[in-house]
Amino acid sequence: MELLSILSPLFFGLVAAGTVVGIIFGAIPGMTATMAVAVCLPLTYSLGLENGLALLLGLYVGGISGGLVPAILLNIPGTPSSITTTLDGYPMTQNGEGERALKIGITSSLVGGLISLAALYLFAPALADFAIKFSYIEKFLIIFFALTVMAALSSSLLIGIFSGFLGIFISLIGAYDISRGGNGELRLVPEFLEYYLESGFSLLPVLIGLFGLATILIDAEHGMKDAKELSKIKIGGAPFKLSVFKGQIINLIRSSSIGTFVGILPGVGGSAASILAYSQEKNFSRNPDKFGKGAPEGVIASESANNGLTGGALVPLLSLGIPGDSTTAILIGAFTLQGIQVGPLFIGNNPITWDAMIIAMLVANIVMFLVMVFAIRHLAKVVTVPKNILFPIILMMCVVGAYTINYGVMFDVWTLLIFGLFGYLAHKIRLEIAPFIIGFILGPSAEIYFVKSLESFGTFSIFFTKSWIAVLLWVLIAVSIAFSISVARKKKRIVD
Amino acid sequence: MTGLFKSIAAAVGFTAMVASPILASAADLPSNIRLVIGSKSTGGDTYQNSAIIADALAKKLDINVKVDAVGSSEAFKALQRDSRGTTIMIFHDQSYLGNLYGVRGYDDIFENYVVGPTVAINPGNAYLVPKNSPMQSMEDVFAAAAAGVRVRVAIQAGGVSEIGFSAMKNAARIMNPGSEANIVPVNTGSQADKNQLMFDGQADVINGSVQANEQFTHLAASDQKAMRFVWLTAREETIEQANPEGMGNTTSEELLAFTTPNVSVTFDGSTDFTFDKEFFFLFNKDMDADQIAAIDAALKEIFEAGEIQKTQKASFFIPNYKPQAEASAYLKAKRDQYRQVIDSISAN
Amino acid sequence: MSFDSPFHVTVDFSSSHLIFPTIIAVILGVLFISILITRGSTILATVTNGTWWPAGIDHARFFGTLALTVIYFLAMPSVGDIFPNTGLGFYLCSIPYLFALSTLFLRERNRRTLMIAGANALIAPSVVWYILSELFNISLP
Structure with a gap:
């Protein structure tokens, strides 16, 4: 079949429709890109391979991008990969710059998406060959590197690190996952909870509990008083100008590359991408104190990295037959449904499908940008909806998201409540939520890679001697820790 | 979303839908069945296989069958809770191998559930x-x-x-x-x-x-x-x-x-x-035998019609329908054979 | 895990699920003690001088939210069980929950605001239930 005959109006229509639906899924707290793709997968059977992929890739790009909307406007990450977007995006909204933050985020998303797409198109096989140089050891070091962010995100170093390790500890509750290579034995579970906690706490309910329910509880405690204040927030604020990106070219490229690269490594997980990019930007920044108080650089780093993920995660899928994240794992289904194998021969055997996919991704990124820029004025108004209407709806959507993330498990809904309360209490006793959630996200991967490294090699020294990549990662880890400590010292001096 | 048009039609008669009885008259099967599977992946072979079967069953019996990839431990829990036939399960040999290898959360399926019919093999x-x-x-x-x-x-x-x-x-x-x-x-x-x-x-x-x-x-x-x-x-x-x-x-x-x-x-x-990795149904032990028989009979007719085999083979699955009783006895014998293998190597 | 020499370890697969939790627990313990040492006096001062929770908070709204949410979560699967696999447990419970919560959060309760709360409680769950459960065939309680 000719490429041109595939590129029908239907093809482009499906990309656009997928992107819009994806944005909506991504923008609703609790709904994710993965869910959007899973829900629409059965549709693709009747659409044929290329048209089916057009729809799914649109959903993927849209879903990842939509997450920035609630992250910036409501302080609730729409998807796990937009956690770091909340750190500076929400303060910008509080400063009356919600619309500007959204525009910055969307533009960064577009750049991240395009850079990673170029990497995918030009270097996929080479990148895949590089990715397989990362064994358990290098992957552990990457996770460790990402964990050093906990320090950078803490307002008090000691408490922040404690919160982060608490997050890791809680993520280990449940069985040592057999499907990732564990032995399936339970740990840290009291006997009377064994029935429920076999697979531990799921990420998404924990996330929306900590960010969604906890925020609402804190507001409820104050009697929802600031309901009026919120609606007073000016929409608009400082106008968005492209000049905000001046001096941010390196940030954009670095963050997009980090996103792409993390996407390429199977199993490391999407959230690590924006976390890494955010902390690197903070480390390189001349005034790191601005971060967390509404620095546009933070939004740029986080959003360009999580969209950078989209192209990256397709690299191992299309050149090794291995999904780079949870969404691409479902994309495999779309190929097998049509009897198409993905693996090292895929690109060579299916050049037209490959080109069609690249075009679909390109169009999806552009549609995402146009649709969101157009919708922003209306989206930003969500903060003017009275809290007594908005909050119950958010709670209901959180319940839906928690229940559906594992296809219908009621315990996930209770998890939402448990971590909503936990988040409220953590706020009271000054635990830090950002390092906690990062520890929670990265904990299981850190465990598997650490234990498996020792299982394979039987020595601690292997972490230093495995490869030049390992050595390089240690250097990065050392630099990252040194930066965090020096920043913390500076901060302390200012306080004193 | 297979039922898009059906649901648009249903939306018109929304109240009628709410009021409609739980049981469809034809085979005394519930009109909305949840098919849980032992895998958490919607891109994997268990899901794909189950989706093919669910689709065919839904058409044959004119009911809704929804596949939910909840994973083995949640699937077994859901199946155990519901004896009304509104929850059924499809899984493969893992369901008894997990038990043979002593993995947490795997009971003896032949004691705790009704096993069979089989539907397909993944020969890979x-x-x-x-x-x-x-x-x-x-x-x-x-x-x-x-x-x-x-x-x-x-x-x-x-x-x-x-x-x-x-x-x-x-x-x-x-x-x-x-x-x-x-x-x-x-x-x-x-x-x-x-x-x-x-x-x-x-x-x-x-x-x-x-x-x-x-x-x-x-x-x-x-x-x-x-x-x-x-x-x-x-x-x-x-x-x-x-x-x-x-x-x-x-x-x-x-x-x-x-x-x-x-x-x-x-x-x-x-x-x-x-x-051979075989996919088969698991039912709650107390589920009405007539309901199980109705599903079994429907599957028999589906496989006799010969269309489903083409879909299965196109996805590299080998059609393998065995009626419930036969399948149960067959899988039990298969299990006993593997038990021998595992026992013989753990003996030393 | 057993140490053969300072750097060499043998990992026993059957007990490997305890290695990492043990390490993390030790680190947590050390961090906790260092917090007590460096901040102990501040913490003690806060505990002894501060007003005790839940004094000074909006009791009705805070505990009301919690209570309503617990009732909502308990009711959903039970109602859903009457109409299995239709998502109606979610739908039928969300309407009163949304209405109760909206009303609880309201600072000025008058005809107009109550009407808005009521309309919202009817419309939002209907839209969500219809799109997700009916159109997209997603399982809801």
């Missing part, structure tokens, strides 16, 4: 070596183990991925007693992890599948990623039923070179060990 379970490995065949593997070389096999512990490994150890024990100790597991997780262990030189043999690894066998030997099949655990007659095109660039005939009797992993010295 395979073992592979690096293309330039000194071991080019299972014979080489056994010879190496007998010569005292440690052979590391990458598997996921406690089930479908481990049973072929256990069979290898059992065969080594029969052929050269003591040599089974040289065949050691490298316990890992997903296919990506198994491949990676091979690329890293941390595993000599990996468990894989025809579907996921076939393309790697066509790479040049100089490529770090190049692999070679050494054993397909499927029965010969299973692969013979596959479409002659096989998978990718490997025809069914070429695949047959890696099954018994061309590759022999002995079960007891005279017959070869085989393993």
Whole structure:
């Protein structure tokens, strides 16, 4: 079949429709890109391979991008990969710059998406060959590197690190996952909870509990008083100008590359991408104190990295037959449904499908940008909806998201409540939520890679001697820790 | 979203839908059935297989059947809670292998549930070596183990991925007693992890599948990623039923070179060990026998009509309908055979 | 895990699930003690001088939110069980929950605001239930 005959109006229509639906899924707290793709997968059977992929890739790009909307406007990450977007995006909204933050985020998303797409198109096989140089050891070091962010995100170093390790500890509750290579034995579970906690706490309910329910509880405690204040927030604020990106070219490229690269490594997980990019930007920044108080650089780093993920995660899928994240794992289904194998021969055997996919991704990124820029004025108004209407709806959507993330498990809904309360209490006793959630996200991967490294090699020294990549990662880890400590010292001096 | 148009129609009569009885009249089956599966992935073989079956059942019985990929432990819980026939389950041999290997959360399915009918086989379970490995065949593997070389096999512990490994150890024990100790597991997780262990030189043999690894066998030997099949655990007659095109660039005939009797992993010295990953239904023990019979009868008619086989084969599944009672007895016998393998290697 | 020498370890697969939790628990313990040492006096001062929770908070709204949410979560699967696999447990419970919560959060309760709360409680769950459960065939309680 000719490429041109595939590129029908239907093809482009499906990309656009997928992107819009994806944005909506991504923008609703609790709904994710993965869910959007899973829900629409059965549709693709009747659409044929290329048209089916057009729809799914649109959903993927849209879903990842939509997450920035609630992250910036409501302080609730729409998807796990937009956690770091909340750190500076929400303060910008509080400063009356919600619309500007959204525009910055969307533009960064577009750049991240395009850079990673170029990497995918030009270097996929080479990148895949590089990715397989990362064994358990290098992957552990990457996770460790990402964990050093906990320090950078803490307002008090000691408490922040404690919160982060608490997050890791809680993520280990449940069985040592057999499907990732564990032995399936339970740990840290009291006997009377064994029935429920076999697979531990799921990420998404924990996330929306900590960010969604906890925020609402804190507001409820104050009697929802600031309901009026919120609606007073000016929409608009400082106008968005492209000049905000001046001096941010390196940030954009670095963050997009980090996103792409993390996407390429199977199993490391999407959230690590924006976390890494955010902390690197903070480390390189001349005034790191601005971060967390509404620095546009933070939004740029986080959003360009999580969209950078989209192209990256397709690299191992299309050149090794291995999904780079949870969404691409479902994309495999779309190929097998049509009897198409993905693996090292895929690109060579299916050049037209490959080109069609690249075009679909390109169009999806552009549609995402146009649709969101157009919708922003209306989206930003969500903060003017009275809290007594908005909050119950958010709670209901959180319940839906928690229940559906594992296809219908009621315990996930209770998890939402448990971590909503936990988040409220953590706020009271000054635990830090950002390092906690990062520890929670990265904990299981850190465990598997650490234990498996020792299982394979039987020595601690292997972490230093495995490869030049390992050595390089240690250097990065050392630099990252040194930066965090020096920043913390500076901060302390200012306080004193 | 298969029922898009149906639901648009239903939306018009929304109240009518709410008021409609739970039981559809035809077979006394609930009008909305939730089919839970033992896998958490919606991109994997269990989901795909179940989706094909659910679709056919829904059309045949004019009911809604929704597949939910909740994973084994949640699926068993959901099935145990509901004896009304509104929750049913599809899973594969993992459901009893998990129990044989003593994995948490796996009870004896034959005691706690109604097992069967079977619906399909995934014939792809395979073992592979690096293309330039000194071991080019299972014979080489056994010879190496007998010569005292440690052979590391990458598997996921406690089930479908481990049973072929256990069979290898059992065969080594029969052929050269003591040599089974040289065949050691490298316990890992997903296919990506198994491949990676091979690329890293941390595993000599990996468990894989025809579907996921076939393309790697066509790479040049100089490529770090190049692999070679050494054993397909499927029965010969299973692969013979596959479409002659096989998978990718490997025809069914070429695949047959890696099954018994061309590759022999002995079960007891005279017959070869085989393993076919079979998908089957599981029902709550107290579910109405008439309801189970209705599903069984519907499946029988679906398979007799002959259309579903084409869909299954197009996705490299082998159609394998066995009525409930027959399937249950068959799977129990299969289980007992594997129990023997596992017991014999754990005895020493 | 057993140490053969300072750097060499042998990992026993059957007990490998305890290695990492043990390490993390030790680190947590050390961090906790260091917090007590460096901040102990501040913490003590806060505990002894501060007003005790839940004094000074909006009791009705805070505990009301919690109580309503617990009732909502308990009711959903039970109602859903009457109409299995239709998502109606979610739908039928969300309407009163939304209405109760909206009303609880309201600072000025008058005809107009109550009407808005009521309309919202009817419309939002209907839209969500219809799109997700009916159109997309997603399982809801």
